[in-house]
């Protein structure tokens with residue numbers, strides 16, 4: 001066995017993005033009375049996302065998203081919901097900053113296990129026109145949480 005080279009890692013990440021796109025996690029809507037909502041749009045791609053999030057005190061107790069658009073936007077939303085479910089608001093803010101660093105091309109952020117499946121989006125850093133696609137899930141979440 002050899003260590004994965006960058007081409008293999010890229011193929012693995014591509015597969016992970018497609019998996020989240022085809023089988024999105026936490027897709028749906030929470031009851032309006034028990035949740036806050038935030039939205040984001042990306043006119044460049046036609047991407048739309050709405051994130052609903054419920055809090056138990058300072059902690060995210062449930063999060064869902066709905067939307068349509070490119071595979072990056074929808075996969076990023078699916079990955080984001082997995083990361084923030086059960087986290088405190090401070091942890092959510094820290095994850096959002098870390099993900100921004102990943103999109104800015106920071107190699108430490110790209111390898112940070114705390115970003116989970118979202119590390120698969122590290123390749124988007126090379127394509128500035130797609131940054132919005134990847135970031136909008138976090139923008140919608142932040143809007144919903146008032147962060």
Ligand code: ZN
Nearest residue numbers: 045047070133
């Ligand atoms: Zn897009």
